[in-house]
Every structure is written in C-alpha cells, then in structure tokens.
Amino acid sequence: MQFSGFSVTDHYPNEPRTIRDFYGEILDEIVLAERLGFRNYFVAEHHFHEYGVVSSPTTLLAAAAGRTTTIGLGVAVSVLPFHNPLVVAQDYAMLDQLSDGRLAMGVGSGYLKHEFDGFNLGPWEKRARFDEAIEIIERAWTGEPFSYHGLYHHVQNTRIAITPIQQPPPTWVAVIRPEAAYYVGRQGRNLMLIPYATASTMDELRQTVQEYQRGRQEAGHEGPADVAAALHTYVGVNDASARAEAEPALDRYVDTRLYSRSKRRFDDLNAAELILIGGPETVAKRVMALADVGVNHLMLLGNFGAMNAKRCTESLERFAADVAPATL
Structure with missing residues (x-):
C-alpha cells in the first residue's frame, strides 16, 4: 500500500484564517508529508465555491516544488473539460520540469453543476471533451508534432516546446x-x-x-x-x-x-x-x-x-x- 496526502482545499467564509494563511498551511503540510515519507501530496482543482479554493493547482504545486525535493506533487484532479488541453499539457509539463520529475497527474471530467454553469458548458459535453483532451495531452507530452481533429478540439501539426521529464508522468483517471x-x-x-x-x-x-x-x-x-x-x-x-x-x-x-x-x-x-x-x-x-x-x-x-x-x-x-x- 502506498500513502499520499490530499486536500480538497475547502475554505469557509467565516473562518478566522485567510485564504493566504490556508495556502501556507497546505504548503507546510506538503513539507511534512515529505518528511514522513509519503509518496505524493495531491490538491484538488475547483472553482466558484468554498468547496475548494485552488483554481490553479500548478501555481500552488510550483510553490511546493521549491520547498521539497522528493515527494510527488499531484493534482486530483485537473478538470479537463474546462481547459484547452494544449495549455494543460504545457503547464503540467512545466511543473514536472520545475520539480525535477515529480508530477503526479490526476484527471477527471468534472461533476459539479455550478462549475459547468460558470464556464458556460453543458455537463452533457464532458465525456467527449475529456476523451479528446486526454488524448491531446498525452500526444503533446511526447514532444513530437501531431494533428488532431475532434468535435471540440483541433490541433494542426503542432508540438509543445516544454515536455515532462517523466515520459510519461504517472496519471490517474477519477x-x-x-x-x-x-x-x-x-x-x-x-x-x-x-x-x-x-x-x-x-x-x-x-x-x-x-x-x-x-x-x-x-x-x-x-x-x-x-x-x-x-x-x-x-x-x-x-x-x-x-x-x-x-x-x-x-x-x-x-x-x-x-x-x-x-x-x-x-x-x-x-x-x-x-x-x-x-x-x-x-x-x-x-x-x-x-x-x-x-x-x-x-x-x-x-x-x-x-x-x-x-x-x-x-x-x-x-x-x-x-x-x-x-x-x-
């Protein structure tokens, strides 16, 4: 059995600690998890609600990369229908580079109605958007030029300049x-x-x-x-x-x-x-x-x-x- 830390990063309007304080607590907890020998530490991506206050996991995890040396730095999960998959591929490849190959990549299609509403997306779109996005991300991470034509995403003879150290990074689907x-x-x-x-x-x-x-x-x-x-x-x-x-x-x-x-x-x-x-x-x-x-x-x-x-x-x-x- 492997053990990792995880926080959904829920933060409540009436609690005394500020969001900035909370980010500091999570970073301290990642450092602690490394000291205790945990495999990874994951944070969630959420939007528009106290449910979770990390809208950009790469930003928080990049800060954690500067404070740690061995623990895997994970997202649980990157909600792929909300993003351009080429941006996701580049941002998380950059995190893998900054952390010297410690990215742990969780991906999902999303499940919260208010998030789909906020991005003006229909939940019925999520399966196709997810399937297209994960294929594009994995192909982009090879560093080779590729083309892709789906219902929602089109890529024409494109390669990304930033590729992960890990080929490929460990990936989980929620x-x-x-x-x-x-x-x-x-x-x-x-x-x-x-x-x-x-x-x-x-x-x-x-x-x-x-x-x-x-x-x-x-x-x-x-x-x-x-x-x-x-x-x-x-x-x-x-x-x-x-x-x-x-x-x-x-x-x-x-x-x-x-x-x-x-x-x-x-x-x-x-x-x-x-x-x-x-x-x-x-x-x-x-x-x-x-x-x-x-x-x-x-x-x-x-x-x-x-x-x-x-x-x-x-x-x-x-x-x-x-x-x-x-x-x-």
Whole structure:
C-alpha cells in the first residue's frame, strides 16, 4: 500500500484564517508529508465555491516544488473539460520540469453543476471533451508534432516546446460510476476513487474496483495498476478522542457539499467504514480492509472542514508512526 496526502482545499467564509494563511498551511503540510515519507501530496482543482479554493493547482504545486525535493506533487484532479488541453499539457509539463520529475497527474471530467454553469458548458459535453483532451495531452507530452481533429478540439501539426521529464508522468483517471471504472480499465490507465461520495458500502467500492479490473483483463492489460482512493483521515490517540476532534470538521465539510449523496454525516460514514477516523488500531484495520477490496494507494484527506492545523499535523504524524507500519 502506498500513502499520499490530499486536500480538497475547502475554505469557509467565516473562518478566522485567510485564504493566504490556508495556502501556507497546505504548503507546510506538503513539507511534512515529505518528511514522513509519503509518496505524493495531491490538491484538488475547483472553482466558484468554498468547496475548494485552488483554481490553479500548478501555481500552488510550483510553490511546493521549491520547498521539497522528493515527494510527488499531484493534482486530483485537473478538470479537463474546462481547459484547452494544449495549455494543460504545457503547464503540467512545466511543473514536472520545475520539480525535477515529480508530477503526479490526476484527471477527471468534472461533476459539479455550478462549475459547468460558470464556464458556460453543458455537463452533457464532458465525456467527449475529456476523451479528446486526454488524448491531446498525452500526444503533446511526447514532444513530437501531431494533428488532431475532434468535435471540440483541433490541433494542426503542432508540438509543445516544454515536455515532462517523466515520459510519461504517472496519471490517474477519477471516476464516480462502476461503468466508468470499467472504461478506464479497458484503457489501461490508473484509477482514482472518492468512496465517501460514490459508494454506500465497502461492497459497492469492491464492485467498482472489480469492474475496473475486469476492463483491464478484457483489454489484455497486464502488470500492476494503481488503484487510488481518497478517504477523510484523522488518527487520534484513541477512537473516542478522534471522534471528538474530527467529527465537527467532517460534518462541516459534508454539510457544504453540493451533491446529495456526499451529505452523509459522521455516523453514516463511520458505520460504512468509508472514513479513516479513529485510533491507530481502528485506522490500521480499515486500511487493511481497503487493501482487501483492491485499493493499493491511499490518499489521506486529512485537512478538511477548517480543522486546526496542529491537529492535522498530529494526525499525519500518528499515521506515519503508528498506522503505516502496522499495515505492512
């Protein structure tokens, strides 16, 4: 099992810390994650709402590149329908260069209506826009001239001057539905999941991973695949203290979500074991249960709901010291 840090970067209008302060906290957390030996640290891209205040992940991750040397710097995810794919290809290639080959690229098609409305796009366009964009990005990253003609994007004998050091950078595709996981598997790409928003039970999560593996098998893809899942994480001294310290932040987070299935509060998510909140022993058991489902890369969503930065730090340190070794 690989472990990475992750923040959706939710920030609330009435909280005392400013957005600038919050950016500083995230950068400090990335430095901490590197010190603790985490594989990557991911930040989300979001627009037009307190749901997430990083509209340009490359900007924040470029700042992180100057403070770190080994940790992967990830986006989860770049919402491809909102962008010109050649700009995405160049911007993230530049980040890979600045970080000496540490880009971790998550991509997705988007799911929030207010974001599509803000960009004057119809959600029905997203699948075709995504499929076109990811092909253009991957072809552009080779550094060779190419042409492409789709419904939404046209490229004529173009090459980008900035290519990634990694050829290619590791890439994950985020999905919500099992049928989308199957499609990603057939393509031979890595998978990214957010179980609290997409599954009601661990069995549903297992079914999604199985659909992904079925797609890979039917298409003849061999070798290991990275199945990443992002879960809210807080490791307390014990279960009772973890709940007391994390429940208000988790409920604040889910109460401001913009889609109904994700508005399950602590008791529901805890009963379904779709959060990693508890003492070290409880969290370690849930990590092992996720491994049994087929997840081999955990993205620890540990900075959420305006949680105190000191508590976020202590939780990550407990995870590294007490949980990760127990899952080996």
